[in-house]
Amino acid sequence: MERTLVIIKPDGVARHLVGEIINRYERKDFKLLAAKLIAADALLLENHYAEHKGRAYFQELIDYMSEGPIMVMAWAGASVVEIIRLMNGDKHPSKASPGTIRGDYAHDLTKNIVHASDSPETAEREIAIWFPELA
Numbered sequence: 001m002e003r004t005l006v007i008i009k010p011d012g013v014a015r016h017l018v019g020e021i022i023n024r025y026e027r028k029d030f031k032l033l034a035a036k037l038i039a040a041d042a043l044l045l046e047n048h049y050a051e052h053k054g055r056a057y058f059q060e061l062i063d064y065m066s067e068g069p070i071m072v073m074a075w076a077g078a079s080v081v082e083i084i085r086l087m088n089g090d091k092h093p094s095k096a097s098p099g100t101i102r103g104d105y106a107h108d109l110t111k112n113i114v115h116a117s118d119s120p121e122t123a124e125r126e127i128a129i130w131f132p133e134l135a
Helices: 010-014 018-027 042-048 058-065 080-088 101-105 120-130
Strands: 002-008 031-038 070-077 114-116
Touching (some): 002 018, 010 018, 010 070, 042 058
Antiparallel strands (some): 002 114
């Protein structure tokens, strides 16, 4: 069974969308393996977003992700990486289809409600960062 990591970003938590987002994934019959609501520190976030280090937006991303609590979750299911990314919608809110999480709720490229792993390999790396007990 494939696994993925999802983070409901500070804007999603602040806008009380946690239950709605979890409900969408549960209705798709994915299994929630672990979840925690945390205030992430910069070191943890820098490790998570390591592939973006050196890019112009990196510090803005770290600052944004640490401005409030985030909901970090590990999910499992058949084709869970691909399907959750489709359910989340395009990272550019103007390109996200209605009915997707970003299409329904996001209005900023950085503050776009959710993060989801982009491949099974990335998912395993990210799950190990946030949930070492599942690694």
